[in-house]
Amino acid sequence: MNKVHLLIEDQIAFITIDVPPVNALNEEVLHQLSKALDDISNSEIDVVIISGAGKKAFVAGADIREFPTLNKDTGEALCRRGQSVFTKIEGFPQPVIAAIDGFTLGGGLELALACDFRIASKSSTFGLPEVKLGILPGYGGTQRLARLIGIGKAKQIIYSGEFFTAEEAFKFGLIEEITDESPLEKAKEWAEKIKQRGPLAVEFAKKAINIGIDLPLEEGLEWEARFFGELCETADKNEGVTAFLEKRQPKFLKR
Structure with a gap:
């Protein structure tokens, strides 16, 4: 069963993560996400939009059920798998927009950080709560967040593990736009603008x-x-x- 759906319309690729109830990232989801990117790497697209199915969550982190048996080697390998997929997003030739609606936590926020820019609904909630589990953000969060919003604010967010609102995320530059409309529709508007450029x-x-x-x-x-x-x-x-x-x-x- 596909947990990552790919749709191409008018040179825009829509990638949707669909893992009820909160679109958690597990090894299979990461594999399918990577494959979706590979499938469009040579296609005639201008923009990619990544979203989560439903309104409850964009992606509410990794699948914690995979964590109890982790040790040094398997934990490092897990991080490297996630990092490789998100690095593929960051380096993808075409712009990648995150359309965020709902909880965007842990690996979900790290996924959003790998995109070129982020549009979120007012009701979205953000956070990197890994320290509450005795671990740290391992899919690029300690690196990309500091580069995006500054080292001090990144440390405050990561060390505390606290959640924050879309308004707060916009204030310190983590997201580029808050919308009362559907974030997906707003992302499509930006994609249409980008499509008209060289x-x-x-x-x-x-x-x-x-x-x-x-x-x-x-x-x-x-x-x-x-x-x-x-x-x-x-x-x-x-x-x-x-x-x-x-x-x-x-x-x-x-x-």
């Missing part, structure tokens, strides 16, 4: 940001200039500039 330009912009964020500014600027130069050799650049000068909408090449 697909190679968006892909290279993502690469430039992801590579440069951990480098000194001078090295990041080198990558930016290099990617800009590569784009100057593309048909998309010629079409985009020509369309601007002719005062019309560009017709970019599809992948």
Whole structure:
């Protein structure tokens, strides 16, 4: 039975995690999520949207039933499996949007952090409660959260394990937008905007940001200039500039 559903509509890939009642991540879910990404890696899509089925949870963490028998070796292996899937999301060529509705805890929050940006409903709840279980966030949470919102706030959240609201998450920069509408519908609106832009330009912009964020500014600027130069050799650049000068909408090449 599939626990991760993939639907492609008009160059947008919708990945839905469907594991009642709270869409918990287990080894099979991670495997299916990874496979869904592989299945669309060479397809003609412009944006990926990840969501959880229902309104109760985006993803409410890992499946704790897998934890009692963990030891040093199996625990490390578990982390590396989850990390590899989330790193695949972070490095995916096309933008990946998290459409968040409900509990987004532990591994669920780590999944959201691996996406390019996050849109959440007002009723969503966030947290990294792993320390309450005597462990730490192991799917990238200790690394991505600090990079996104700053080391002090990340430590406060991780050390306490406390939950926080969507309003708080927005205030300190963990999510980019709160919506009264369906987060999935709002994510689709952003996806439609991104679809109208040059697909190679968006892909290279993502690469430039992801590579440069951990480098000194001078090295990041080198990558930016290099990617800009590569784009100057593309048909998309010629079409985009020509369309601007002719005062019309560009017709970019599809992948």
